[in-house]
Amino acid sequence: MTTILQTEKLRVEYRSRDFRQTTKVALVGLDLEVRAGEVFGFLGPNGAGKTTTMNVLLGFVPPTSGTGRLFGIDVRQPIARQRIGYLPEQTYYYKFLTAEELLRFYAKIFGLAYAEMDKRITNLLKLVELEHAAKRPIKSYSKGMQQRVGLAQALINNPDLLVLDEPTSGLDPLGRMKVREIIQRLKNEGKTVFFSSHELGEVETICDRVAIIHQGELKAVGSVAEISAGHENLEKAFLKIVGFQPSPLLP
Amino acid sequence: MNKIFALAGVVIKELYRRKDFYVLFVLTAVLTFAASAVNFFQDEKIIRYVKDICLLLIWISSLVIAIVTTARQIPAEREARTIFPLLAKPVSRAQVIAGKFLGCWLAAGIALVVFYFFFAVIASSREHTWPVVMYFQAAWMQWCLLAVVIALVLLGSIYFAAPSSTSTISFIVVAGIMLVGGHLNTIALSQPEPMQSVLAGVYYFIPHLEWYYLSDFVVYNMGCVSWVKILAATLYAAAWTGIFLTLAWLGFRRKNLTT
Numbered sequence: 001m002t003t004i005l006q007t008e009k010l011r012v013e014y015r016s017r018d019f020r021q022t023t024k025v026a027l028v029g030l031d032l033e034v035r036a037g038e039v040f041g042f043l044g045p046n047g048a049g050k051t052t053t054m055n056v057l058l059g060f061v062p063p064t065s066g067t068g069r070l071f072g073i074d075v076r077q078p079i080a081r082q083r084i085g086y087l088p089e090q091t092y093y094y095k096f097l098t099a100e101e102l103l104r105f106y107a108k109i110f111g112l113a114y115a116e117m118d119k120r121i122t123n124l125l126k127l128v129e130l131e132h133a134a135k136r137p138i139k140s141y142s143k144g145m146q147q148r149v150g151l152a153q154a155l156i157n158n159p160d161l162l163v164l165d166e167p168t169s170g171l172d173p174l175g176r177m178k179v180r181e182i183i184q185r186l187k188n189e190g191k192t193v194f195f196s197s198h199e200l201g202e203v204e205t206i207c208d209r210v211a212i213i214h215q216g217e218l219k220a221v222g223s224v225a226e227i228s229a230g231h232e233n234l235e236k237a238f239l240k241i242v243g244f245q246p247s248p249l250l251p
Numbered sequence: 252m253n254k255i256f257a258l259a260g261v262v263i264k265e266l267y268r269r270k271d272f273y274v275l276f277v278l279t280a281v282l283t284f285a286a287s288a289v290n291f292f293q294d295e296k297i298i299r300y301v302k303d304i305c306l307l308l309i310w311i312s313s314l315v316i317a318i319v320t321t322a323r324q325i326p327a328e329r330e331a332r333t334i335f336p337l338l339a340k341p342v343s344r345a346q347v348i349a350g351k352f353l354g355c356w357l358a359a360g361i362a363l364v365v366f367y368f369f370f371a372v373i374a375s376s377r378e379h380t381w382p383v384v385m386y387f388q389a390a391w392m393q394w395c396l397l398a399v400v401i402a403l404v405l406l407g408s409i410y411f412a413a414p415s416s417t418s419t420i421s422f423i424v425v426a427g428i429m430l431v432g433g434h435l436n437t438i439a440l441s442q443p444e445p446m447q448s449v450l451a452g453v454y455y456f457i458p459h460l461e462w463y464y465l466s467d468f469v470v471y472n473m474g475c476v477s478w479v480k481i482l483a484a485t486l487y488a489a490a491w492t493g494i495f496l497t498l499a500w501l502g503f504r505r506k507n508l509t510t
Contacts, residue, residue, distance in 0.1 A: 094333055
């Protein structure tokens with residue numbers, strides 16, 4: 001099966017801004033491989049290095065050493081991102097634009113032809129149920145609506161790989177269901193989905209494979225069944241892997 | 252190139268939606284009123300005086316618009332984190348810099364067109380002459396200067412996180428160059444060494460923005476500047492713009508945007 005996303009010995013160090021210039025290691029030689037057509041869950045406690053990994057893959061942070069590749073192209077090349085869609089955890093969009101204008105802007109960035117652009121914008125607004133609000137500025141949207149705009153912009157280029165950073169965080173149950181439906185639909189269409197989440201139940205339901213990262217190191221990778229083997233469920237396996245010690249006060 | 256134009260379009264749209272452009276129209280109305288007042292005096296010197304004031308106003312307001320708009324581009328993108336979904340697309344950081352520059356420069360150009368149009372209509376109707384070419388040269392030179400200033404501010408905004416500090420430092424630098432830059436070589440002659448060499452060095456090191464102020468030509472109806480000089484000044488501005496944009500790109504291309 002083709003490898004869509006790959007990291008090799010990826011290391012990221014942050015240097016503090018104070019005079020001591022202390023170094024914090026965020027990723028330690030991360031080796032990761034995501035294959036075409038799979039839904040890959042990227043798990044880890046807060047501060048484990050999930051977002052840093054995504055930041056490197058998306059070109060926001062340069063790796064200290066090692067490499068990251070998307071579709072076989074080094075992530076430092078902008079063209080590596082031609083076939084990906086990215087949904088950030090929070091809604092970081094130009095709020096003075098309307099949903100339609102935002103989608104048109106991103107479509108231009110992807111170099112879509114005008115006829116194709118109009119068709120996709122209409123279809124995506126329908127998919128995320130925002131046709132009625134398409135001409136309103138994004139700043140007037142509710143949080144759920146803004147998240148749906150985010151999903152639409154992530155799909156504007158009909159991506160082969162979707163990178164989702166905690167896509168259901170902060171959404172109500174209906175919003176979560178909608179996002180899950182869309183991920184399932186993309187999976188059925190043969191798209192690859194790489195997403196981070198704290199919702200282990202959700203990960204268990206929709207992921208083909210998962211990786212667990214802790215303190216910048218990859219601790220486990222495999223199918224949900226493989227990771228959960230010998231444990232009650234994925235959550236118990238996760239807690240064991242990250243070395244969580246339950247408090248004796250807890251039942 | 253389409254990506255750069257798309258980015259520029261968003262800059263202009265933001266400016267329009269933030270109502271900043273309406274300030275232009277208020278200012279233009281003030282200019283129009285001031286120029287109309289010339290009619291009351293029927294004195295050539297007063298006409299010149301008012302034209303001078305109007306041109307100074309145009310200079311200051313276009314500089315304010317250019318600097319304030321440019322200074323907030325990259326820091327605001329980083330603060331609102333809109334830079335992340337943008338850079339997750341197949342767009343290079345060089346294209347982001349170019350798009351921001353183009354957007355700010357075009358916005359400043361639109362402002363200049365509005366200002367000079369009103370100025371030309373009112374001043375020409377009072378003086379009964381239509382030195383369109385002279386006005387065009389004055390506006391063109393000012394637009395060239397704004398290209399250098401915008402590129403300089405963009406460079407500053409890569410290193411200074413707060414738009415206010417970028418704006419303040421840019422105003423001081425631009426005002427310093429405009430007021431003192433042209434005299435540095437003369438001042439240098441009266442200084443002892445090594446100050447003389449330092450000042451002479453600074454004179455040749457800075458972009459000479461004062462060359463672009465054609466107010467006297469317009470105020471005293473001195474006629475057009477030689478097109479060769481206009482071309483040379485345009486190339487000079489293009490060179491400095493290129494230098495500042497390259498430095499901005501060098502600073503931005505490997506910048507960790509998450510800290």
